[in-house]
Amino acid sequence: MEREATRCFIGGMAVREIAKTFDHSAQIISTRKATAFHKAGAIFDIECFEFKYMLVAT
Structure with a gap:
């Protein structure tokens, strides 16, 4: 789900x-998102978007 x-x-x-x-x-989804971000080492939403664009660029 995450x-x-x-x-x-x-x-x-x-x-x-x-x-x-x-x-x-929405609260469940928000919690899942926060958990996934934490596991990925991201604190802010923008960090995940930056990671996405780094993957696309390579």
Whole structure:
């Protein structure tokens, strides 16, 4: 769930859209996103977007 939610978020979906897609509350999705970011060593959303663009550039 974390991976799918994070993939959607980085893809540009809002937390509420992701919650609706997976039939979960926005709070659950927000928690999953924060957990995934923490595991990746990111603190802010922008760090994940920067990582995405670094992967695309290589």
